[in-house]
Amino acid sequence: MKEQLFSSLGSINRMHYFLRVLVFIAIPFLVTVLALNFFSHWHHGTHLPLGIFIGLITALIALFAILMQTLKRLNDLGRSPFYSVLLAIPFVNLLLVVFLICLPGKK
Numbered sequence: 001m002k003e004q005l006f007s008s009l010g011s012i013n014r015m016h017y018f019l020r021v022l023v024f025i026a027i028p029f030l031v032t033v034l035a036l037n038f039f040s041h042w043h044h045g046t047h048l049p050l051g052i053f054i055g056l057i058t059a060l061i062a063l064f065a066i067l068m069q070t071l072k073r074l075n076d077l078g079r080s081p082f083y084s085v086l087l088a089i090p091f092v093n094l095l096l097v098v099f100l101i102c103l104p105g106k107k
Contacts, residue, residue: 008068011076011105018101020069028059070096076105 003010005020012020032055039051070084077100087093 006065006068008071008075008081010072012069012072013076013105014073014101014103017069017073021066021097021101024062024065024069028055028062031055031058070100073100077103078106 003012032051035051035054036048037051039047067084067087070087071081074081074083083096086096
């Protein structure tokens with residue numbers, strides 16, 4: 001059975017986690033840049049807030065996906081899923097992601 005991308009069930013290794021987090025950070029950035037560029041030229045920039053809104057919605061979807069990947073990685077390490085709450089704390093979230101990338105999984 002194929003693994004679901006937006007599901008918290010299962011486990012992933014550190015390389016898959018790193019690549020998925022990298023993609024889920026890059027996609028909202030690119031979508032926001034493209035949306036802001038598109039809507040800044042449409043009707044002389046009067047629809048620029050629509051570009052910001054599209055960027056925010058894309059970022060929220062990406063945050064949800066990163067949360068699901070973090071839960072899978074914590075499952076692979078044998079840690080409690082409550083550690084995923086640390087993603088909400090600024091700067092601690094970066095340490096958590098580095099921690100999850102560096103530690104090898106359970107066998």
